[in-house]
Amino acid sequence: MPVRKIPKNYRNVTGVHASEKSIGEAQFESTLERDFLTLLEFHPDVERFEVQPKVIHWEDSSGKQRKHTPDVLVLFKPDLKIKPWLCEVKYRSDIFENWPQYKPKFKAGIRHAKAAGWRYRLITEIEVRTPFLANCRFLTGFKFQKPKEQDIKLLLERIKHLGQSTPAALLAAIDPDKYAQAYLMPTLWHLIANHRIDVDLYQDLTMQSIIWSKS
16 A cells, blocks of 8 residues: 555546556556556556555654655566666656755665665656557557457457558458448457557557557
8 A cells, every 4th residue: 555645736636557567556646657657557668567665764964764655666577687667756847846855855765776776767747748658548448358359369360461551451451341340449459558469659549550460
């Protein structure tokens, strides 16, 4: 469970993010945290992540004991050999306005991460709110669906045969009937959301986007 008290702020929207990668519940305490968890859930390099993984104890300049609870620990796929990220997620305006207060806390986080062999990262809306996020938000509604295996097989076999296509062309190649295409479309987005069919998610995702077979 989160150990922080949530400050009253117009930006605070709390909840639990649906996740297959989270260690424990993927709780969020702001829309920015929610959006960052969405990116982690979809990013192919991320293997697991944990929300509020550590309480870091540190001493301020007056000798008073303080606590810092970073937002997320991100673990990457082992073959990539990327150090885990210990992340603090904040709006840039918040960092600028409260820098004297945050600076010693961030320094404590940097020391802790370095000792653990990790990297300490400040994540702001600049890194989070990108075209990639917009695509991930759209695909979230399809990622956890349970399509019929026969529909999955049909789409995967056809995209493998074509090698490269677009959502519109792939569906048309399977069936010219518009109703049949509409029926298969959620399964296609499900396969893209789960990286079983590839697409460049850093570009706007449309029916004319280039998609290709994983194999």
